[in-house]
Amino acid sequence: MLADIGFFAVVIAFLLAAYATVVSAFGGWRNRPAWVESARNAALLVFPLLTVSVIVLVYALLTLDFSLAYVADVSSRAMSPFLRATALWGGQQGSILFWAWLMSGFVAAVLLRKWRRDRDLMPYVIAVSMLTTAFFIGLVVFITNPFARLWHVFGAEDVTAAVFQPANSMPYLPDDGKGLNPLLRHFGMIGHPPTTYVGFTGFVIPFAFAIAALITRKANEDEWIRTTRRWTLVAWIFLTIGLILGGRWAYDVLGWGGFWGWDPVENAMLMPWLTGTAFLHSVMMTEKRGMLKMWNIVLILLTYSLSLFGTFITRTGVIGSVHAFGKTAMGPAFLIFIAVTFLGSVALLFNRIKTLKAEHEVESFVSREAAFLLQNMLFLVIAVAVFWGTVFPLISEAVTGTKITVGPPFFRNVTGPMFLALLVLMGMAPLFAWRRQPVRNLFRAMIAPLVASLFITAVWGYTHRMHPGSIVGLWMVAFVASAMVYEFWKGVRARMQSRQENPLAALANLIGRNHRRYGGYIIHLGVIMIALAFVGDAYFKQETQGTTAIGERLTLGNYSLQFNGLRGYPGSDGREVVEASLTLFEGERRLGELSPRRDFFIVQQQPTTIPAVYSTLGEDVYVLLVGWDGDGRSSSTFKVYINPLINWAWIGAVVMVLGTLIAAWPGDQREASYVLKAGALQPQPATGG
Amino acid sequence: MVEQPQLGAIPALIPAPKRRWFSRGGRWLAYGVLIGLLSLFAWGLIKANSGPVESGMAPDFTITGYDGRMVTLSQLRGQVVIVNFWASWCPPCREEAAYLEQTWRKYQDKGVVFIGVDWVDTEKEALAYIKEFDITYINGPDVGTRIGEAYRIQGVPETFFVAKNGELRGVHIGPLKPPQLDQKIDELLAEPYPGQ
Numbered sequence: 029m030l031a032d033i034g035f036f037a038v039v040i041a042f043l044l045a046a047y048a049t050v051v052s053a054f055g056g057w058r059n060r061p062a063w064v065e066s067a068r069n070a071a072l073l074v075f076p077l078l079t080v081s082v083i084v085l086v087y088a089l090l091t092l093d094f095s096l097a098y099v100a101d102v103s104s105r106a107m108s109p110f111l112r113a114t115a116l117w118g119g120q121q122g123s124i125l126f127w128a129w130l131m132s133g134f135v136a137a138v139l140l141r142k143w144r145r146d147r148d149l150m151p152y153v154i155a156v157s158m159l160t161t162a163f164f165i166g167l168v169v170f171i172t173n174p175f176a177r178l179w180h181v182f183g184a185e186d187v188t189a190a191v192f193q194p195a196n197s198m199p200y201l202p203d204d205g206k207g208l209n210p211l212l213r214h215f216g217m218i219g220h221p222p223t224t225y226v227g228f229t230g231f232v233i234p235f236a237f238a239i240a241a242l243i244t245r246k247a248n249e250d251e252w253i254r255t256t257r258r259w260t261l262v263a264w265i266f267l268t269i270g271l272i273l274g275g276r277w278a279y280d281v282l283g284w285g286g287f288w289g290w291d292p293v294e295n296a297m298l299m300p301w302l303t304g305t306a307f308l309h310s311v312m313m314t315e316k317r318g319m320l321k322m323w324n325i326v327l328i329l330l331t332y333s334l335s336l337f338g339t340f341i342t343r344t345g346v347i348g349s350v351h352a353f354g355k356t357a358m359g360p361a362f363l364i365f366i367a368v369t370f371l372g373s374v375a376l377l378f379n380r381i382k383t384l385k386a387e388h389e390v391e392s393f394v395s396r397e398a399a400f401l402l403q404n405m406l407f408l409v410i411a412v413a414v415f416w417g418t419v420f421p422l423i424s425e426a427v428t429g430t431k432i433t434v435g436p437p438f439f440r441n442v443t444g445p446m447f448l449a450l451l452v453l454m455g456m457a458p459l460f461a462w463r464r465q466p467v468r469n470l471f472r473a474m475i476a477p478l479v480a481s482l483f484i485t486a487v488w489g490y491t492h493r494m495h496p497g498s499i500v501g502l503w504m505v506a507f508v509a510s511a512m513v514y515e516f517w518k519g520v521r522a523r524m525q526s527r528q529e530n531p532l533a534a535l536a537n538l539i540g541r542n543h544r545r546y547g548g549y550i551i552h553l554g555v556i557m558i559a560l561a562f563v564g565d566a567y568f569k570q571e572t573q574g575t576t577a578i579g580e581r582l583t584l585g586n587y588s589l590q591f592n593g594l595r596g597y598p599g600s601d602g603r604e605v606v607e608a609s610l611t612l613f614e615g616e617r618r619l620g621e622l623s624p625r626r627d628f629f630i631v632q633q634q635p636t637t638i639p640a641v642y643s644t645l646g647e648d649v650y651v652l653l654v655g656w657d658g659d660g661r662s663s664s665t666f667k668v669y670i671n672p673l674i675n676w677a678w679i680g681a682v683v684m685v686l687g688t689l690i691a692a693w694p695g696d697q698r699e700a701s702y703v704l705k706a707g708a709l710q711p712q713p714a715t716g717g
Numbered sequence: 718m719v720e721q722p723q724l725g726a727i728p729a730l731i732p733a734p735k736r737r738w739f740s741r742g743g744r745w746l747a748y749g750v751l752i753g754l755l756s757l758f759a760w761g762l763i764k765a766n767s768g769p770v771e772s773g774m775a776p777d778f779t780i781t782g783y784d785g786r787m788v789t790l791s792q793l794r795g796q797v798v799i800v801n802f803w804a805s806w807c808p809p810c811r812e813e814a815a816y817l818e819q820t821w822r823k824y825q826d827k828g829v830v831f832i833g834v835d836w837v838d839t840e841k842e843a844l845a846y847i848k849e850f851d852i853t854y855i856n857g858p859d860v861g862t863r864i865g866e867a868y869r870i871q872g873v874p875e876t877f878f879v880a881k882n883g884e885l886r887g888v889h890i891g892p893l894k895p896p897q898l899d900q901k902i903d904e905l906l907a908e909p910y911p912g913q
Contacts, residue, residue, distance in 0.1 A: 370751050422758075654839055
C-alpha cells in the first residue's frame with residue numbers, strides 16, 4: 029500500500045533525525061569530524077524521505093483514498109483537485125507533516141552551503157535543528173499521524189483511526205469525505221498556512237546558529253549573524269506575507285469588514301514577527317558597531333520561542349479563540365518541548381553571558397545607535413503588551429477564577445501609540461548619523477521632509493476637516509514617506525552630479541550598489557502604505573445596515589445600492605448559493621454590479637458569507653448579504669461598509685516583498701560593513717550608513 | 718576572522734561592561750518567570766483538554782435577551798436553571814426546539830428558568846427562529862462568545878443543568894429528546910434548598 033510507504037518514510041526520517049541530533053552533538057563535543065559528517069549525511073536524508081511521505085499524502089488526497097482518516101476528514105469528492113492538494117495543510121495531521129517537511133528542507137539547504145569560516149558551528153547547528161525536526165516528525169509518527177486508517181471495531185459504535193489494524197476490526201471505507209472547512213476555501217487561506225509555516229520554520233536556522241555560537245563560545249564574533257542574515261530575512265518576509273494573507277482572508281471571508289481583530293491566533297503570529305523585526309534591525313548594530321550582542325541572542329531566542337508558543341496556543345486550544353482548530357493530544361508533548369527549549373536556551377545564555385562583550389557603547393542620544401535602541405525597545409514592549417493581552421484570560425482565570433478576555437480596545441490603546449512612535453522613528457532613522465552628531469545637523473536634515481509632510485497634511489486637513497485624529501496620523505505617514513523619498517533623491521542627486529548619470533540610471537545604480545540599505549528603505553515604504561490603510565480603517569470607516577425591497581436603495585456616504593433581486597442555485601464544491609444582485613451608484617453615476625452571497629455547505633451544515641467588494645485605490649465598498657425575508661422576493665438585509673485606503677495594505681505588502689528581494693539579493697556586502705567598522709572613529713556624514 | 722583594529726587603540730572609550738542585571742537574583746527571577754509561565758500553560762492545557770464544564774459552580778453570566786429582558790445566573794438561586802446553547806443555522810437545534818419550549822411551558826411556574834444562549838449567530842435569523850418555534854423563555858446573543866467560552870462548549874446544541882444552589886449537574890451534548898429534559902428537571906427540583 030502506498031500509504032505504508034509514506035508512513036515508513038516518516039518513521040525512517042524520525043530515526044535519522046534523532047540519530048543526527050545525538051551523533052552531531054557528540055561529534056562536536058568530542059571533536060570527531062567523522063561523526064559530524066555522518067550526522068550531516070543523516071540530516072540531509074531526512075528531507076527526501078519526508079518529501080516522499082508528503083507526495084504520498086498529496087496523492088492520497090487527490091485520489092480520494094478515504095481509507096485514510098485524514099483524507100476522509102479534509103477531502104471530498106465535490107472538491108476540485110487543486111483544493112484537494114491544498115488539504116495537505118487543511119487539517120492538523122497534514123499540517124504537522126508539512127511543517128516538518130519544510131523545516132527539514134531549510135536544514136538541508138543550510139547544510140548544503142559552503143562551510144568555511146564557521147565549520148566549528150556545524151555540529152551544534154545540526155544538533156539543534158535536527159532536535160526540533162525530530163520533535164515534529166515524532167508528533168507525526170506517534171501522536172497525529174496523517175497515515176492512520178479508519179477501522180470498524182466489532183461492537184463499537186464509532187470508527188477508530190489507527191495506523192495498525194486493531195484487534196477484532198475490519199477496514200472501514202467511507203463513501204465520501206467531509207471535505208475542507210468551507211471557511212478555508214479561499215486563496216488567502218490556501219496561501220496563509222504555507223507562508224506562515226515557512227516563516228515559523230525558517231527561524232530555526234538563526235536560532236540553531238545562535239545556540240551553536242553560544243555553545244562554541246563564538247557568539248561574540250558576528251559570524252553567525254552574517255551567515256544567517258538572509259535566512260532570517262527569508263523567514264521574516266514569509267511570516268509577513270502570512271500575516272497579510274491571513275488579514276486578506278479575514279477581510280474576504282469572515283465578513284466583519286476588517287482585516288485585523290487581535291484574536292489570540294493572530295497575536296500568536298504577530299509576536300514572533302515583532303521580535304523578528306527587532307532582530308533584523310539589531311543585527312545591524314552588531315555588524316556595524318559591535319554592539320547589542322547579547323540582545324541579538326535574546327531576540328532570536330525569543331523569536332523562535334514565540335513561534336513555538338504561537339503554534340502551541342493555536343493548536344491546543346489553551347487560549348480560547350474564534351479560530352476553530354480541533355483539540356488534540358499533542359498538547360503535553362508540545363509543552364514539554366517548549367519547556368526544554370525555553371529553559372535550555374536561557375540556561376545556556378546565562379552560562380555564556382561573560383563571553384558577550386560590546387565593543388562600543390552608545391555615545392549620544394542623538395545618534396543612529398540610540399535610534400536603533402529605542403526602536404528595538406518599542407518592538408519588544410509591543411511584543412510584551414501583546415503577549416500579556418493574549419495570555420491574560422489564562423492569568424485572570426488562574427488568579428481570580430473568572431476568565432477575562434481583553435478585547436481589541438486594549439491592544440489598540442496600548443500598542444497604537446507605540447506603533448505611531450515606531451513609524452516616526454522609521455522616518456527619522458536614516459537622518460541620524462552613527463555615533464553622534466550636533467542636534468542642529470539633525471534638524472537641518474529633517475527640514476525638507478518636514479516641510480513636505482506639513483504641506484501634504486495641510487492640503488489633506490483642508491479637504492477632510494471632520495477628523496482631527498486622522499490629520500496626526502496622516503502627517504506621520506506623510507513625514508515618513510517624504511523622508512524616504514528625500515533619502516532616495518539625495519542619493520540620486522549625488523550620483524547625477526558626481527557621475528553625470530541620468531536620474532533613472534542613478535536610481536538603479538544607487539539601489540544596486542547598496543541594495544541592502546535601499547531594499548530596507550523600500551520595505552519601509554511598504555510599511556508606510558500599510559500604515560495608511562490603518563489610518564483609513566481607524567478614522568474613515570463607515571458602516572450601515574438596512575433592509576431594502578426590490579428596486580429600493582440603501583445609501584452610505586456618497587454611494588447608494590439598488591437591490592435588484594435574489595436568486596438561489598447549486599454551486600460548486602457541494603454548496604447551495606443564495607446571491608443578491610445589487611447595482612452600485614455614486615451619486616447618480618452607475619459604477620457596477622455587486623453580488624454578495626451566502627453559501628451553505630451541505631455536508632458541513634455550515635453557512636459562509638461572501639462579501640461583494642467594489643474596490644478602488646481610495647476606498648472599498650464592501651457589501652454583505654445578511655438575510656432575507658422568506659423566499660427573498662420582497663426584501664433583503666445588507667450590511668455595507670466603506671473601507672477607505674484599505675487597498676494600500678495589500679499594495680504595501682507587495683512593496684515589502686519587493687524590498688526584501690532587493691535587500692536579500694546576493695552580492696558581497698561584507699566589505700562595506702568592515703570598512704565602516706574600521707573607520708568608525710572618523711566623523712561620519714549625516715547620511716552615512 | 719573579523720579584524721577590529723580600533724579596539725586596542727582606544728581602551729578609554731570602552732568601559733568594562735557592568736552586568737548587574739544578571740546577578741544571581743536576576744537569574745533566579747528569570748527562571749521563576751519562565752517556570753511560572755510554563756506552569757500556567759500546563760494548567761491551561763489540562764483545562765482545555767477537559768471538555769465542557771460539568772461540575773462545580775456554574776460560570777456566572779448576564780445575558781440580555783432579544784426582547785430586552787436581562788437575567789443574571791447568580792440571581793436565580795433557589796431555582797433550577799436550564800442553559801441551552803443554540804444557533805439558528807444549526808439543524809440539530811431545530812430538532813429539540815419544540816421540545817424545549819413545551820417543557821418550559823410545563824415547568825415555568827414550578828421554579829424552573831430556561832435561558833437560551835444564541836451562539837455565533839445573526840440577529841435576523843435568530844429572531845425568525847424564535848418566532849418559528851414560538852419560544853417564550855429568554856433568548857439572547859452570546860456576545861463575543863464569552864458564555865460559550867466560560868462553559869467551554871464544543872458546538873451547538875449543548876444544554877447545561879444548573880441546580881438550585883448554582884452548581885452544575887451535568888451537560889447534554891446534542892439535541893434533547895423527550896423525556897430526557899423532564900427527568901433531569903424533576904431530579905433537580907427534588908433537591909432540597911434552604912428556605913424552601
